[in-house]
Amino acid sequence: MRVIVEPPRSIEESKVELLCVVKAVLKKIKRRVLVGDKVLVGSIDWVDRRGMIENVYQRSSEILDPPVANVDHLLVLFSMEQPKLEPFALTRFLIEAESTGIPLTLALNKSELVDEEAKAAWKFRLHKWGYKPVFCSVESKHGLDSLAFILRDQTSVIVGPSGVGKSSLINALRSNHHASDAAEGESLFDPILGSKWYGDQLVGQVSTRSGRGKHTTRNVSLLPLSNGGYLADTPGFNQPSLTKVTKQSLAQTFPEIRKMLSDSEPAKCSFNDCLHLGEPGCVVSADWERYPYYFQLLDEIRIREEFQLRTYGTKKEGDVRYKAGDKGVQQAEPRLELKKHRRVSRKSMNQSLLDELDELDDDDNLLDEENDPFLKQ
The missing domain is CATH 3.40.50.300 (P-loop containing nucleotide triphosphate hydrolases)
Structure with a gap:
């Protein structure tokens, strides 16, 4: 990854391009380094023009x-x-x-x-x-x-x-x-x-x-x-994914719908979750050019959301958790995976041994009862 930095005064150039690697802890907490990021670069080798990205500053967008x-x-x-x-x-x-x-x-x-x-x-x-x-x-x-x-x-x-x-x-x-x-x-x-x-x-x-x-x-x-x-x-692509657009947020991406909603104020749609598909009390009409596109995209997003709900459920725990550090500043750290093979405590081991001994005693008692001639008569 290439980073443009300002070199020390000992170097005559005003800007230097460094070939940098990302610090391992950033990869652990799934902190992606994107184009346009402002980063902290350390371990700089000015001769070979190499360095290490140690931190990513907060993004405005x-x-x-x-x-x-x-x-x-x-x-x-x-x-x-x-x-x-x-x-x-x-x-x-x-x-x-x-x-x-x-x-x-x-x-x-x-x-x-x-x-x-x-x-x-x-x-x-x-x-x-x-x-x-x-x-x-x-x-x-x-x-x-x-x-x-x-x-x-x-x-x-x-x-x-x-x-x-x-x-x-x-x-x-x-x-x-x-x-x-x-x-x-x-x-x-x-x-x-x-x-x-x-x-x-x-x-x-x-x-x-x-x-x-x-x-x-x-x-x-x-x-x-x-x-x-x-x-x-950026590379050209013929069909954006629209992954961030939901059924409820789609309407706000159309300036025509925003204008109709603002022009109808103080009147509003009767339902807070109105999708503007002709529901009772909806203030958005269907007589505008891109309404068929809105209807088609809404159906596409609905199918995608239903598939995601069936596949992933309602909530998926992230790989990163945040804790309050010094002066209340949030710090990101990797969320550790649950250990599949934990060490069993002594109490649990002793209890399991007692349970097994009890089961053996019960089996012995059953055998004795089956072999007892008086019980057979």
Whole structure:
């Protein structure tokens, strides 16, 4: 795992990339080290550029798909064409992003491949969904300044299906500023010896057979931006898992439902656990475009939750427990497994021996009674 640190004054470089291993105790307590984590590094070998991650500082936020920590902003990126924009796929990504509670921006790339009428139609359609999309194009550089302004001075994660141009957009956002700064004779980033942190991301082509993107980015990379902050390039995936979304929380991931609930105040649904499926006294109507998607996803989540309930039960004890340390600070420690072969106490051993002797006496008495001729008569 690679970590960027500030070296001591004896080293001329402003930042150094270290190849680090994770301390064994962190693995024991199942403390995962994610991209974007702020960590404590010890046992540093500045010559070989190696170290050990000894602790992970508390995270301000965390997303699971893709796994990134301390995220301030999400950029959901789709393309207008190649691959074609699909409403249901877009809905799944938006729900996954909404479920994190992190502010998000919707950007539509490859806008040069469609006409103004198509862009206006999608802008009106997405406005009814509750979103204001940013149309951009890596080829024509349209909309890149708006995205650079939105992403400045924060840690952002770019998510979307394969082939929509995530890596190309990152390269374009960074190369434009590289060129402008190089013309002025200034260095945008302080170099890191032996590091590919500032290199361009690999770019792939859309498959001509399936019309979908090929998986070019294989891992999550956190890259610095010229305006300050960082942008994480993530592998493309065509169907988010929605593992954090439940039957009760699904409705809150749709801006249309949130708007209907707020507009109906002080009136509310008659039932606290209302799923907005036409229950008596429900204030959410069904005359909105994505209602069939809501119904389909609700059925999918219900089937998943019922399967989990049958398989795992209602509660599963974790592998980590927390105890109060100094000054009331919670400390994590591994939960020890129950010993399958405990040492038997002397009292239990003596009692078991007495029980066995009693059983032998009973067996002897039965044999004596069977062999006694007087008892047989």
